[in-house]
Each structure stands twice: as C-alpha cells, then as structure tokens.
Amino acid sequence: MDTSSRRTFLGVCLGGVVAGFSAAVLWPLYRYLAPRSGGELTTRVVIAEKDVPEGEAKFFEYAGASAVLVRKKGGELVALSAVCTHLGCIVQWEKEKQDFLCPCHAGRYTPDGTVISGPPPKPLAKLPFSVANGEITVG
Numbered sequence: 001m002d003t004s005s006r007r008t009f010l011g012v013c014l015g016g017v018v019a020g021f022s023a024a025v026l027w028p029l030y031r032y033l034a035p036r037s038g039g040e041l042t043t044r045v046v047i048a049e050k051d052v053p054e055g056e057a058k059f060f061e062y063a064g065a066s067a068v069l070v071r072k073k074g075g076e077l078v079a080l081s082a083v084c085t086h087l088g089c090i091v092q093w094e095k096e097k098q099d100f101l102c103p104c105h106a107g108r109y110t111p112d113g114t115v116i117s118g119p120p121p122k123p124l125a126k127l128p129f130s131v132a133n134g135e136i137t138v139g
C-alpha cells in the first residue's frame with residue numbers, strides 16, 4: 001500500500017469513527033430535546049385511586065408531556081404538569097420533604113405546584129381531574 005492509498009484508507013476509517021461517534025452522541029440528544037410528534041396524544045388518563053397513596057406521587061404521560069398526581073398528607077388529590085416552568089425539566093417528587101424538586105436548577109414546588117424557591121417563574125400547571133368508582137380520571 002503506497003502512502004497516498006494509506007492516507008485515503010486512514011481518512012475513510014477516521015471519517016467512519018467520527019460519523020459513528022457523532023451519531024451515538026447527537027441522536028440521543030436530538031431525541032431528548034425534540035418535541036414529540038406523531039401518534040395520538042393522550043388527553044384522558046385513568047389511574048386507580050389505590051395507586052396514589054397518601055403522601056405519594058404518581059407520574060404519567062398526559063397530552064404528550066409528563067404529569068403527576070399527588071395525594072397530599074390529609075388525602076387531598078392534586079393533578080399537575082410535571083414540566084418545570086423554568087426551562088422544562090421534569091420535576092421529581094421528594095416523599096420525605098413532601099415537595100417537588102427540579103433536578104436541573106434546584107427549583108422547588110409545594111405539592112400544589114406553588115414555587116417555594118429557585119428560578120421557576122410560575123407554579124406548575126394544574127390539570128383537571130375527577131374521581132369516581134375508585135378511579136381518578138385526568139383530563
């Protein structure tokens with residue numbers, strides 16, 4: 001193999017490695033950041049009441065985004081968007097503290113979605129729901 005064809009061969013190999021690495025890194029990033037498209041958006045979700053015990057939260061998909069049902073201490077139910085109002089990360093339920101924490105910039109919300117601290121500019125959006133026959137219907 002002469003020098004020129006060796007360079008060409010190495011160039012092709014290096015190009016393949018760079019293309020593979022780029023695809024491995026950029027595709028998951030694109031899938032994470034891109035808005036969801038296609039398929040039906042679920043605008044009505046039914047969850048058994050027993051699946052949301054007192055002091056716990058249940059996350060689910062609603063209208064193409066993450067949502068959460070919380071049964072506060074004392075039994076009151078709340079349905080919220082789980083999308084942080086700062087930059088759109090998904091909040092996490094902290095059972096011990098009975099609040100929501102946004103892992104991206106440490107925004108905190110009460111179980112009602114009210115901002116406690118951090119950068120979120122407004123509360124988590126409330127979702128309509130009803131309870132009948134042991135089932136919670138969101139939407």
Ligand code: FES
Nearest residue numbers: 084086087102107
């Ligand atoms: S995205 Fe939630 S605090 Fe920044």
